Amino acid sequence: MRLGILGGGQLGRMLALAGYPLGLAFRFLDPSPEACAGQVGELVAGDYLDGEALARFAEGLDLVTYEFENVPVEAAQRLAERLPVFPPPKALEIAQDRLAEKAFMQSLGVPTPPFRKVDTLEELREGLEALGLPALLKARRGGYDGKGQALVRSREEAERAFAQLGGKGLILEGFVPFDRELSMLAVRGLRGEVAFYPLVENRHRGGILRLSLAPAPGLSPRLQEKAVGYARRALEALGYVGVLALELFQVGEELLFNEMAPRVHNSGHWTIEGAETSQFENHLRALLGLPLGSTAPRGYSAMANLIGVEPDFAQVLALPGAHLHWYGKGVRPGRKVGHITLRRDTWEDLAQDLPHLLALAQALEPV
Structure with a gap:
């Protein structure tokens, strides 16, 4: 099967890398001829709303997905007239408007700021x-x-x-004086089957995700159950297919919805090495109607983004349990150019090595 991906960034790149073992082929549509996903699959360089580019992109595809939520809804709708598009364009439309997404979640009984x-x-x-x-x-x-x-x-x-x-x-x-920021990654298949990853703790600086800890330290069953309930309502209301990320604020034992991303998500990169099935593979399984894979964690993981820096690859790979993902993008300030995931069997061991991980990622200020 040949899948089309709207967007040619690192998320599309990682989707393709997860799909090749399943025998899939990929084509990307991105305005930039230098899009990094073009290094691992066919790239059509063109505007998302350019009729000729859309036609070249769609030719011979079995279905289409997208790797970021700022793809024009009109492009997804046009393609949906010709072939299946997942997640449904309606989810894309809601997620592109911060007012609409909060109103949508409130309509499902999910609290928001x-x-x-x-x-x-x-x-x-x-x-x-x-x-x-x-x-x-x-x-x-x-x-x-x-x-x-x-x-x-x-x-x-x-x-x-x-x-x-x-x-x-x-x-x-x-303004919400929250205790921490969390994310829930959920996946729903073509026949309505669902699976949920453990809640992840996310730490930002300058508005950019710097570090994810999975499962979130000190995670209570009650919080996990609450997040699963929120995600399940959204998945079912949208007739969703694929991975959906909900960004949440924890306030005591309560969770408030902040934003949603109808796609694979930066806070789920840890799943490549840290879960039985990665978010990328499960997204593809869902789209193809295949059984969803286990979302169980393999121990404890930390994922540090590489923001505008190129680490010493040898030093990263010398750290036991560390995995380097380099996106093949030019390095510039504020740009996500890769990530490092560190996995340990216990939270205590992971916490002990977090300073080393952050030093390797050159995130030397407290995160």
């Missing part, structure tokens, strides 16, 4: 009055890794951020 739509200065001022300060002002569409948003601590800061973010199409969110 308080929020308000902001299209005018008057709505901003009303929102600040209702939600208080500090607050987060975000663009509803686009933006990732901390882009397109601002933490505001005063009315003056809020109004400056309002202007900088374009003055419309925004969402104001109440």
Whole structure:
């Protein structure tokens, strides 16, 4: 079978690497002729909404998926008229709008931070009055890794951020003093079967994910059960097929929904070595109607992103239990160019080696 992937970044690259042992072939569509997934599969360089590029991309494919949520919904909808597209374009449409995704999850009974739509200065001022300060002002569409948003601590800061973010199409969110950030990766197959990975603890700096710990340290069965329930509701409501990631805030023993990603996710990279079946393989299994693989963890894992740095490969590989993934991208500040996963049999052993892992990833400041 030949699968098409909208997007040619590292997630598409890792999907292809997981699919080759299953006998699959891959084609990518990406605006950049230098997209790193082109190193491991056929690449069609063209705009997502270019009719000719879409036609060349779709020719001979059995189905299509996507590797990031900012693919134009129209491109997925056009392709869905010709062949199966998973996850369903409806999931893509909801995930591209921070207001729509929070409203969607609230409709399922999933709690979220308080929020308000902001299209005018008057709505901003009303929102600040209702939600208080500090607050987060975000663009509803686009933006990732901390882009397109601002933490505001005063009315003056809020109004400056309002202007900088374009003055419309925004969402104001109440600030949540959360204990930690978690993510739930779930997968649903063609026949409705579901599987869930253990909750992952994520640590960010500068809006970019730096470190994931899996399973999340101190994870209670109650928290895991709650996250599974949230994910199950979303999967079923959307008629979802593939991997879905939910980003969550833990506040005591409660979980608040933050954002969703209708695709394989950075916080699931640990599953390549740290779970019985990786998120990438399970995504493909789901799309193809194959039995889902076990999501059970193999011990304890830490995944450190390589952000704008190239480590000493020999030093990384000299660390027992460490696995290096280099994406074949040019190194530049703020860019994810690879990751290192470290696996141990016990949490205590993993915690002991975390400083070494962070040093190798050149994440020398506390994460």
